[in-house]
Amino acid sequence: xxxxxxxxxxTVILFVIGLYTVMSRSNxxxxxxxxxxxxxxxxxxxxxxGKIEGGTAPIIIDQxxxxxxxxxxxxxxxxxxxxxxxxxxxxxxxxVRIKETFGTIxxxxxxxxxxxx
Amino acid sequence: MSSLFAxxxxxxxxxxxxxxxxxxxxxxxxxxxxxxxxxxxxSFGLSLDLLFYVAEHGAVSYEIGGWAPPYGIEYIADPLSxxxxxxxxxxxxxxLLFARESILKEVxxxxxxxxxxxxxxxxxxxxxxxxxxxxxxxxxxxxxxxLSSYVLISMGAGTDRRALTAAFQYLIVGTIxxxxxxxxxxxxxxxxxxxxxxxxxxxxxxxxxxxPVRAAVGFLVVGFAxxxxxxxxxxxxxxxxxxxxxxxxxxxxxTATKVSVYLLIRFxxxxxxxxxxxxxxxxTTLLLPFAVVAILSMSVVAIFQDNLxxxxxxxxxxxxxxxxxxxxxASESGLTASILHMFNHAIVKTGLFxxxxxxxxxxxxxxxxxxxxxxxxxxxxxxxxxxGGLALIGVPLTPGFISKWYLVQAVLERGDALGYGLAISMxxxxxxxxxxxxxxxxxxxxxxxxxxxxxxxAPLTLIIPCWIFILGGFYFGIxxxxxxxxxxxxxxxxxxxxx
Amino acid sequence: xxxxxxxxxxxxxxxxxxxxxxxRNLFVATMLLGAVSFIMALIFVTLDAVDVAFTEAAVGAGxxxxxxxxxxxxxxxxxxGSIKKPVLPLLLxxxxxxxLIYATFEMPxxxxxxxxxxxxxxxxxxxxxxxxxxxxxxxxxxxxxSYRGFDTFGETTVxxxxxxxxxxxxxxxxxxxxxxxxxGEVEDEQDSLExxxxxQIKDTSAPSASPHDLIPHVVAKxxxxxxxxxGFYVQFHGDFGPGGGFQAGVxxxxxxxxxxLVFGLEFTQKLLPLRVVEYGLAAGxxxxxxxxVVSMLLGGNFLDYNLLSADPVAGQHLGILLVELGxxxxxxxxxxxxxxxxxxxxxxxxxxxxxxx
Numbered sequence: 001x002x003x004x005x006x007x008x009x010x011t012v013i014l015f016v017i018g019l020y021t022v023m024s025r026s027n028x029x030x031x032x033x034x035x036x037x038x039x040x041x042x043x044x045x046x047x048x049x050g051k052i053e054g055g056t057a058p059i060i061i062d063q064x065x066x067x068x069x070x071x072x073x074x075x076x077x078x079x080x081x082x083x084x085x086x087x088x089x090x091x092x093x094x095x096v097r098i099k100e101t102f103g104t105i106x107x108x109x110x111x112x113x114x115x116x117x
Numbered sequence: 118m119s120s121l122f123a124x125x126x127x128x129x130x131x132x133x134x135x136x137x138x139x140x141x142x143x144x145x146x147x148x149x150x151x152x153x154x155x156x157x158x159x160s161f162g163l164s165l166d167l168l169f170y171v172a173e174h175g176a177v178s179y180e181i182g183g184w185a186p187p188y189g190i191e192y193i194a195d196p197l198s199x200x201x202x203x204x205x206x207x208x209x210x211x212x213l214l215f216a217r218e219s220i221l222k223e224v225x226x227x228x229x230x231x232x233x234x235x236x237x238x239x240x241x242x243x244x245x246x247x248x249x250x251x252x253x254x255x256x257x258x259x260x261x262x263x264l265s266s267y268v269l270i271s272m273g274a275g276t277d278r279r280a281l282t283a284a285f286q287y288l289i290v291g292t293i294x295x296x297x298x299x300x301x302x303x304x305x306x307x308x309x310x311x312x313x314x315x316x317x318x319x320x321x322x323x324x325x326x327x328x329p330v331r332a333a334v335g336f337l338v339v340g341f342a343x344x345x346x347x348x349x350x351x352x353x354x355x356x357x358x359x360x361x362x363x364x365x366x367x368x369x370x371x372t373a374t375k376v377s378v379y380l381l382i383r384f385x386x387x388x389x390x391x392x393x394x395x396x397x398x399x400x401t402t403l404l405l406p407f408a409v410v411a412i413l414s415m416s417v418v419a420i421f422q423d424n425l426x427x428x429x430x431x432x433x434x435x436x437x438x439x440x441x442x443x444x445x446x447a448s449e450s451g452l453t454a455s456i457l458h459m460f461n462h463a464i465v466k467t468g469l470f471x472x473x474x475x476x477x478x479x480x481x482x483x484x485x486x487x488x489x490x491x492x493x494x495x496x497x498x499x500x501x502x503x504x505g506g507l508a509l510i511g512v513p514l515t516p517g518f519i520s521k522w523y524l525v526q527a528v529l530e531r532g533d534a535l536g537y538g539l540a541i542s543m544x545x546x547x548x549x550x551x552x553x554x555x556x557x558x559x560x561x562x563x564x565x566x567x568x569x570x571x572x573x574x575a576p577l578t579l580i581i582p583c584w585i586f587i588l589g590g591f592y593f594g595i596x597x598x599x600x601x602x603x604x605x606x607x608x609x610x611x612x613x614x615x616x
Numbered sequence: 617x618x619x620x621x622x623x624x625x626x627x628x629x630x631x632x633x634x635x636x637x638x639x640r641n642l643f644v645a646t647m648l649l650g651a652v653s654f655i656m657a658l659i660f661v662t663l664d665a666v667d668v669a670f671t672e673a674a675v676g677a678g679x680x681x682x683x684x685x686x687x688x689x690x691x692x693x694x695x696x697g698s699i700k701k702p703v704l705p706l707l708l709x710x711x712x713x714x715x716l717i718y719a720t721f722e723m724p725x726x727x728x729x730x731x732x733x734x735x736x737x738x739x740x741x742x743x744x745x746x747x748x749x750x751x752x753x754x755x756x757x758x759x760x761x762s763y764r765g766f767d768t769f770g771e772t773t774v775x776x777x778x779x780x781x782x783x784x785x786x787x788x789x790x791x792x793x794x795x796x797x798x799x800g801e802v803e804d805e806q807d808s809l810e811x812x813x814x815x816q817i818k819d820t821s822a823p824s825a826s827p828h829d830l831i832p833h834v835v836a837k838x839x840x841x842x843x844x845x846x847g848f849y850v851q852f853h854g855d856f857g858p859g860g861g862f863q864a865g866v867x868x869x870x871x872x873x874x875x876x877l878v879f880g881l882e883f884t885q886k887l888l889p890l891r892v893v894e895y896g897l898a899a900g901x902x903x904x905x906x907x908x909v910v911s912m913l914l915g916g917n918f919l920d921y922n923l924l925s926a927d928p929v930a931g932q933h934l935g936i937l938l939v940e941l942g943x944x945x946x947x948x949x950x951x952x953x954x955x956x957x958x959x960x961x962x963x964x965x966x967x968x969x970x971x972x973x
Contacts, residue, residue: 023740028285073306076312098281181919
C-alpha cells in the first residue's frame with residue numbers, strides 16, 4: 001500500500017530539489033546542474049508508468065508466458081535524455097563564454113555589472 | 118502534381134530540416150543565405166497551397182512512416198495550423214530578403230553557414246510544432262526550435278555581450294517551460310495510454326474529472342504561458358529580443374510567440390474541449406486578469422525604455438495580452454479576433470523590427486539618444502517606422518485597427534460590465550501606445566542629431582523588404598477579406614469540431 | 617528483495633540530490649550529479665527499462681560529466697556563499713511539487729497491469745503485432761526507429777543543432793583584444809573554424825611522455841580499440857538487445873575523447889580533423905532524412921520502410937539499419953565536436969596565459 005505510489009513521490013522530491021536549485025542558486029553552473037536533476041525527475045515519472053509487476057525488459061524472448069513491460073515510455077525517455085544532454089551542452093557553452101566576457105558566472109554579480117554599465 | 122501535393126505537409130518541414138545540414142557544410146557568405154531563402158520561399162509556397170486547400174476542403178491528414186495514428190505520428194493540416202504555417206514561412210522569407218546585407222554587420226562571414234543552418238532549424242521546428250498531431254512530437258520539435266533560438270540569440274554577442282546572458286536566461290526559463298509541457302503530456306499519457314491529440318481528445322470526457330488530468334492541464338497551460346511570454350512569465354523576452362541580431366529579433370517577433378499561442382488554442386479547443394476549459398476549469402477567470410495586466414502594464418513599461426528594440430519588445434508582450442484576451446473570452450468572435458491578431462501583429466512587428474534593423478545598420482546603435490534626428494538622416498526608413506507605429510496603435514486603415522475592432526466587438530458581445538471594462542482597458546492601452554510611439558517620433562523628427570552621427574539612407578536591399586511588410590500590413594488593413602476569412606474559418610473549424 | 621533494492625536506490629538518489637544542492641565546490645557537485653545519473657540508471661534497470669538505463673549511464677553519467685568538468689576547467693569550481701531570499705523559490709518549488717503530489721493520488725498504481733498505459737491498444741500492437749510487421753526482438757528499437765521514427769529523426773536533428781550550436785558559440789576566439797593590436801594589424805575575422813580551434817601544433821611528432829603519463833598511455837592504447845569495437849557491437853546489435861544508434865554513438869565518441877584526454881588534443885585532431893567531424897554531423901542527419909526521401913520517391917510516405925525492399929519486413933530491417941546508422945554517425949560527430957569546442961577553448965586559455973607572462 002505504501003509502495004503504490006512511492007516512485008511518484010520520489011519523482012516529486014527530486015523535482016522540487018531540482019527546481020529549487022535552479023531558482024535559488026546564483027552560480028550559473030549550479031543552475032545547470034539543478035536543471036539536469038529537474039529533468040531526471042521527469043524521466044523517472046515516465047519510466048514508472050511502463051513497469052508491470054513481474055515483468056521484464058521489452059525484448060521478446062522465445063519463452064512462453066512472459067510479461068513484458070511497456071516499451072513506449074522507454075522510447076519517449078530515450079528521446080528526452082538526448083534532448084536533455086543537448087540542452088546541457090548548449091548551456092555550458094554559453095556559461096564558458098559568459099565567464100570570458102563578464103569575468104564571473106555568478107548571476108548577482110553579472111546583474112550588478114549590467115546596472116552600472 | 119496531386120501526388121506532390123499529398124506530400125506537401127511533410128515537405129514544408131523536411132525541406133528546411135534537411136537543408137540545414139547542407140547549409141552547415143558551406144563557409145561562404147552567399148550560398149548559405151541563398152539556400153535558406155530559396156527553401157523558405159518553397160515552404161511558403163507549399164504552406165499557402167495547403168492553406169487554400171484546407172480552407173475549402175477541411176483538414177488533411179498525413180501518416181508518417183505509413184503507420185496509422187495512434188500507432189505512428191500523424192501530421193494534420195487544418196485551417197488553423199495551415200494558417201500559422203503560412204505566417205511562419207511567409208515572415209521568414211520576407212526577413213531573409215532583408216538578411217543578406219544586414220547580417221554581415223553583426224555576425225562574421227565565416228560563421229554564416231552555421232548561422233543559417235540554425236535559422237533553417239528554427240523555422241522547420243516552428244512549422245513542425247504547428248502541423249503535428251502527436252503530443253510528444255510537439256515536445257521534440259519545440260526543443261529543436263528552442264535550441265536553435267538560444268544559439269541564434271547568442272550570436273548578438275558580437276554587438277553587445279549581454280546577448281549571452283539573455284540567451285542563457287532564455288535557456289533556463291525555456292527548458293523549465295518545455296519540461297512542464299513534458300510532464301503534462303506524461304500525465305495525460307498515464308491516464309489515456311496514447312499520445313495522439315485526437316485520440317486523447319476522444320477519451321478526454323471520461324477522464325476529465327481525475328486529478329492527474331487536472332494537474333496535466335495546469336502544467337500544460339503554464340508551460341505554454343512560459344513559452345509565449347505571457348505575463349508574468351515574460352521575463353526572458355525583453356532581453357532576448359533586445360540583444361539578438363536584428364533579423365533574428367525580426368523573425369522571432371513575428372513567429373515564435375505566435376506558435377505558442379497556437380499551441381494554447383490547439384490544446385484548449387482540440388484536446389480539452391471548450392466546455393471543460395471554460396466550464397469546469399475556469400480558464401477565463403485564470404487568463405483574463407493576466408491578459409489585462411499585460412495589456413496595461415507592459416505598454417506603460419514600454420514608454421520608459423531608452424532602447425528602441427526593448428521598447429518594441431515590451432510592446433510585443435502587451436500585444437500578446439490582446440491575443441490571450443481573445444482566447445479567454447471563450448467565444449467564436451473572440452477566437453477569431455485572437456487568430457486575426459496573430460497574423461496582423463506578425464506583419465506589423467516584423468516590419469517595425471526590420472526598420473529598426475536598418476537604423477542599426479547605418480548608425481550602429483538602437484539607443485534613443487543616438488537615434489535623435491534620425492527622421493532627417495534616414496527619412497524613408499523612419500517614415501516606415503512611423504507607419505508601423507500607427508499600425509500598432511490601431512489607427513483606421515491599419516491591420517492593428519482591424520484586429521482591435523474585432524476584439525472590441527467580441528468583448529462587447531458579453532454585454533456585461535466586465536465587457537465594457539475590458540473595452541476601456543484596450544482603449545487605455547492604445548493611448549499608451551500613442552505615447553510611446555509619439556516619444557520616438559518626436560525624438561526622430563524634432564530633436565537635433567548628435568554630433569558626428571552617421572547619415573545616409575540604408576541600402577535598398579534593406580529598405581525594400583522592410584517596406585514590403587509595412588505596405589503589406591496596410592494592404593491587409595484595407596482589404597481584409599483574406600485575413601479575416603482565414604481566421605474565421607479557423608475559429609469556426611475549431612469550435613465546430615466539438616459539436 | 618526487489619522492492620528493498622529499489623527503495624534503497626531511490627533514497628540514495630534523494631540523498632545525493634540534496635547533497636548536490638548544498639555542496640559549494642562545483643567539482644564535488646558534478647561528481648554527485650554523475651552519481652545521481654548512475655543511480656537513476658540502476659533504478660531504470662529495476663524498472664525493466666534496459667535501453668534507457670544504458671543511455672542514461674552513457675549520456676547522463678558519462679558525457680554530461682565530461683562536459684561539466686570541461687566547463688569547470690574553464691570557469692573555476694567555486695560557488696559563492698550567500699543565498700539571498702531563498703523563500704520565494706522554496707515556496708514556488710513546493711507549490712509545484714504539491715500540484716504533482718495532488719496528481720499522484722489518483723494515478724494508477726505502480727506496476728499494476730490494469731492501467732490505461734498497459735491496456736492501451738498501442739501496447740498490443742507494439743508487443744505482439746510488431747513481430748509480424750517488423751520482426752525485431754527489441755521492441756524499443758522497433759518503436760523508436762520505425763513506428764515513431766519521425767520523433768527519432770527530430771531527436772537526431774536536436775543533436776545536430778547542439779553540435780553546431782556549441783561550435784558556433786565556442787569558436788569565436790578573440791585571442792587579442794582590438795586595443796592590443798599593433799597599428800596596421802587587422803584582426804582576421806575570416807579565420808576558419810578549424811584554424812581557430814586547432815591548437816598550435818608543437819614540434820613533436822610523438823606525444824611527450826613523462827614517467828607519470830606512462831600508465832594512462834599504455835592502458836589507453838589497450839582499451840581504446842575495445843571501446844570502439846564495443847561501440848560497433850552496440851550499434852548493430854541494437855535489434856536484439858539493448859543498444860542502438862544513440863548509445864553506440866556516445867561510446868564511440870568516448871573512445872576518441874579518451875584518446876584526446878591521454879594523448880592531447882592536437883593528435884586527436886590530426887586523427888579526426890574538425891572538418892571530418894562537421895561532415896559526420898551533417899551526414900548522419902542527411903542519411904536519416906535520405907531514407908525518408910527515398911521512401912517518398914518510391915511512392916510512399918516519408919519514412920515508410922515497407923517500400924525499401926520487395927519484402928516489407930526486409931524493408932523494415934533495412935530502414936531501421938540505415939536510420940540507426942545515421943543516428944550513430946551524427947551522435948558520434950556531435951559529441952566529438954562538442955568536446956573539441958570545450959577542449960579547444962581550454963588550449964586557447966593556456967596559450968593566452970603563456971603569452972601574458
